[in-house]
Each structure stands twice: as structure tokens, then as C-alpha cells.
Amino acid sequence: MNEAVNELPKGVLHLAGNDSKFSLMRYAPSAETEYFVQHYWIVRWDLRGKEPYHQTVIAHPNVNLVFEESNTRIYGVGKSTSVRVVQDHGWVIGIKFKPGGFYPFLGAPVSSLTDRSASLEDVFGSERRSWERSILSAPDDQSMLSRTEAFLSERLPEKDPNVSLVHEMVMAFRDDRSVIRVEDAVRVTGMNKRALQRLFDRYVGVSPKSVIKRYRLHEAALRIDKGELADWLDLSMELGYYDHSHFIRDFKSVVGMSPEEYRQQRENLTTPST
Structure with a gap:
């Protein structure tokens, strides 16, 4: 079982004023993936009947792989704040790689991803839709985490x-x-x-x-x-x-x-x- 990470969520602006809109949980990686991964994170929201919300973030120096319905992407480090529009209801799960931890997967300077994103197919050669369905349809957090770790464990590079x-x-x-x-x-x-x-x-x-x-x-x-x-x-x-x-x-x-x-x-x- 992946243990919850209790550190404060720095970088998410005005989170204290909007915690009723979202739930954010973070989980430690397994021993198999911890060399590359800082933690996993799951965000859930329910804004049904409410206006869309614009969440602003000061990016950490980490690459994130985010599994999201019809929009799974790998996000490089942003140089300034980024804004995510959240509406209706849903959930996503992300892999937050350690600073430097994504380079062995990418095999190219991580600066090639700065201020941009890439598809799952571009980096891993994996079909996005099947993994989205498998991971996001899991009944609870631990099941989502297990399936996400299975995806990553099958593709681990040599330790750099x-x-x-x-x-x-x-x-x-x-x-x-x-x-x-x-x-x-x-x-x-x-x-x-x-x-x-x-x-x-x-x-x-x-x-x-x-x-x-x-x-x-x-x-x-x-x-x-x-x-x-x-x-x-x-x-x-x-x-x-x-x-x-x-x-x-x-x-x-x-x-x-x-x-x-x-x-x-x-x-x-x-x-x-x-």
C-alpha cells in the first residue's frame, strides 16, 4: 500500500481559500519506483452547478505525468505560473518525478519539455486511451495507484x-x-x-x-x-x-x-x- 504524504502543498496558489472545491491526496512511491518518483498525487473536484474555477500554480522543478480522461499528458517545468480551468466534476492522478528523475525516461534534455507538454505516445510509445480507462476506472485511490505503478514499473530505465x-x-x-x-x-x-x-x-x-x-x-x-x-x-x-x-x-x-x-x-x- 502506498502511504499518504503529509507535507504541505506548496505552489498551489490560494489553496487555503478554495479547499472546499477540491481534495488533494499525495502518496509515496514504492521501493521499486522511488529512485525516479517524488510522489503520486490524486485531485478530485465537484463543481456541478457552479462556475468553472481557474487554479493557478507556481510549478515545482518536476516533470509530471498526468492521467486524465481524454487528456493524458506529460508536463514539463513551467517558467512562471500556469492556470488550470476546473469545471463540472472529475479526478486525475499524476506522477510527480523527482527533479532530474524524468531524464532517463526521456533520453533527451528535459529543457525540451520546458513550458510545454508531450503525449504519452511521444515518450513511452504507449496507447493513451487503454491506460486512461484502466487507471481512471479504478474503484479507489489505492487501486489507481497500483495500476499507475504497474504502468511505470514496466518501463523503468537504468538508474542514472x-x-x-x-x-x-x-x-x-x-x-x-x-x-x-x-x-x-x-x-x-x-x-x-x-x-x-x-x-x-x-x-x-x-x-x-x-x-x-x-x-x-x-x-x-x-x-x-x-x-x-x-x-x-x-x-x-x-x-x-x-x-x-x-x-x-x-x-x-x-x-x-x-x-x-x-x-x-x-x-x-x-x-x-x-
Whole structure:
């Protein structure tokens, strides 16, 4: 049985204000697939009789394979936010590969998928419809997970040692608040700048700078959504920024609005209408 993953869902904007519309469950991979997979995720929604909802996400540095009725796709890493229109009712199941974990399946630079998607046939040579029917018709989460893991287990490539290396680097960038610039990444990894950029282009799909920025903004958006509205200067310092103007500029460049505008938008979502 795949165990549920209890970490907070960073990157899904305003999730706290919309949790009544959706359920999100995440599950750890099996020992057989964990070298490549970070976790599996299942989203269910029921908006029958309601307006379609536009869900905005700051992408993680991970490739996702999403099984969805008539729309199964492999999604590369986006450079900014992406918007998914959710309507009616339904469910999807996704495989979230570790940073670097999809390269052995693709056999080409993961940057070729950046800001785009590919079909199941393009990468795996597998017929989409039969797998959609098999996986999405399963009666419960564990059955869906078992069928999804069966699909992946039959197609596992050889283990590439760079997958572990890249994953460790990305986790270090996520957890070390002193890593803000590419120069900081060079210091932490001990790898020269050009080599590090080439490695990330091939295995992650976006630059080290992009990875660092999105993790800081994931944390910022989550803090705002939870109502932990510290002074912007204090928040920027906690996230490792040297000055709050740099933080505000980064936030706006990715999210499309300032932190203050985002905070106000959250309040509008969570304040009952009269």
C-alpha cells in the first residue's frame, strides 16, 4: 500500500481559500519506483452547478505525468505560473518525478519539455486511451495507484547516478536560505557555473536560478495563504533575501502581482460575501 504524504502543498496558489472545491491526496512511491518518483498525487473536484474555477500554480522543478480522461499528458517545468480551468466534476492522478528523475525516461534534455507538454505516445510509445480507462476506472485511490505503478514499473530505465546528484542539489537549494543567487549555488555544490547550468538544462529543464527563486516564492505564497502576514521586510529576510525590494520584484515577476496584491486577493477569497 502506498502511504499518504503529509507535507504541505506548496505552489498551489490560494489553496487555503478554495479547499472546499477540491481534495488533494499525495502518496509515496514504492521501493521499486522511488529512485525516479517524488510522489503520486490524486485531485478530485465537484463543481456541478457552479462556475468553472481557474487554479493557478507556481510549478515545482518536476516533470509530471498526468492521467486524465481524454487528456493524458506529460508536463514539463513551467517558467512562471500556469492556470488550470476546473469545471463540472472529475479526478486525475499524476506522477510527480523527482527533479532530474524524468531524464532517463526521456533520453533527451528535459529543457525540451520546458513550458510545454508531450503525449504519452511521444515518450513511452504507449496507447493513451487503454491506460486512461484502466487507471481512471479504478474503484479507489489505492487501486489507481497500483495500476499507475504497474504502468511505470514496466518501463523503468537504468538508474542514472546524476538523478541522485541533481535531486540532492535541488533539495539543498530548497532548504538552505542562504542560497539566493547562482553564485550561492556554485558555492554549495562545488561545481562551476557553466557545468551546473548544463546539468540543470539536461536533467531539470530550468536553470539553477529559476529553481532557487520558485522555492522562495512557494514559501512566501504559502505564508500569505495561511494568514502569516509578517511585514514584507521581515518575510523577505526570513526567506534569505538581502532586501525586500528584491523579494517583491521576484514575486511579481513569477506570480504576476505584488505580495500585497496577492494578500488582498486572498482576503477577498476568504471573506464571506454579504
